[in-house]
Amino acid sequence: MNPTHAKSALPALADSALALLVGCVAIAMFLPPLGAATAVSWPRMLAAGLTIVLALPLHWVFLGIAARRLGTPARGWVGLSVLLFPVGSAAALILLAGLHHPPSAPASAVR
Numbered sequence: 270m271n272p273t274h275a276k277s278a279l280p281a282l283a284d285s286a287l288a289l290l291v292g293c294v295a296i297a298m299f300l301p302p303l304g305a306a307t308a309v310s311w312p313r314m315l316a317a318g319l320t321i322v323l324a325l326p327l328h329w330v331f332l333g334i335a336a337r338r339l340g341t342p343a344r345g346w347v348g349l350s351v352l353l354f355p356v357g358s359a360a361a362l363i364l365l366a367g368l369h370h371p372p373s374a375p376a377s378a379v380r
Contacts, residue, residue, distance in 0.1 A: 278338035278369055282362060285331035289358050292324035325354075332361055339368050
């Protein structure tokens with residue numbers, strides 16, 4: 270893995286996490302207790318729907334970009350994220366962030 274590409278993966282991971290958060294908040298607008306208020310308000314329903322339509326594909330695109338920059342195949346990570354949404358999306362972000370910051374060696378092993 271090229272260190273330059275690993276550094277450039279961090280903004281893509283952050284953007285992917287932000288898009289996931291915004292998408293989940295928009296989905297929550299249709300769940301109780303906000304669901305009844307959202308269903309009677311056309312502007313609120315339209316805003317939440319458009320947010321979902323835009324945020325989730327952006328999340329998947331940024332996740333694929335981050336995976337590619339980290340040198341892993343993007344198709345598997347995006348597939349995990351889509352099929353197991355939203356838990357798979359969070360797991361993919363956590364696992365890719367772990368690839369970005371590999372665990373350091375214990376102090377006793379470094380001599």
